[in-house]
Amino acid sequence: MLQDSHEIQLLSINAAEPQPLLVGKRRARTGHFKQPRQGVVVIDEHGIGGDFIGDLKHHGGLDQALYLYSQEDIDWWVQQLQRDLAPGFFGENLTVSHWWPTLRIGDRLQAGDLVLEITAPRIPCATLAARVGDRLFAKAFVKAERCGAYARVLQAGSLQAGDKLSVLKGDVIYPTIKEAFRYCHSKGHNLDFVQRLLNAPLAEKMREDMEKRKASAEQATGQLPGL
Secondary structure (H helix, E strand, O other): OEEEEEEEEEEEEEEOOOEEEEEOOEEEEEOOOOEEOOOOEEEEOOEEOOOOOOOOOOOOOHHHOEEEEEHHHHHHHHHHHOOOOOOOOOOOOEEEOOOOOOOEOOOEEEEOOEEEEEEEEOOOOHHHHHHHOOOOHHHHHHHHOOOOEEEEEEEOEEEOOOOEEEEEEOOOOOOEHHHHHHHHOOOOOOHHHHHHHHHOOOOHHHHHHHHHHHHHHHHHOOOOOOO
């Protein structure tokens, strides 16, 4: 990995205790109401200790140990929603100042001993819509393409608000987070792109989905009968 000249600032570290939330007609226990942690916070392979994850099927796990969102994106949503939005509102563990010019799967961030690796875009869900208070918000989130990114912890360490994170780039150019996000919400098949995603250090949950998309793409482009 080569160190990029780019650095981003960590503005807030956020975690949550379980809280009830009405999602449609279902009352769920969610970890979406994240609050800033003060002082030095230890980050291990599971993310932030004590951070509650209500939906383990779609969130959390070693490949999605942390969710990152940028203050630039939060500021954009402040204008769209016409309301104040505090750090952690989108369920992010790390609120960063901004993204680097091209956010890709496989990009790494380092601060001291801590090393993170970007693994997947965040896919909006009904819980996010319920948190915003708009059942149609998931569609707006998809249209905006301001999805943030999940990361795995390659090397444990500690962080505190105000730290600088150095961007590390690899020799292989993997798909961008925005490209992956767009493809997840597309209806067509692109076998070449799916294979590029599968060649990347993709989060396991999304890898399973892409394996299914690959099988569908192969079936759709299979040999015609009689040829």
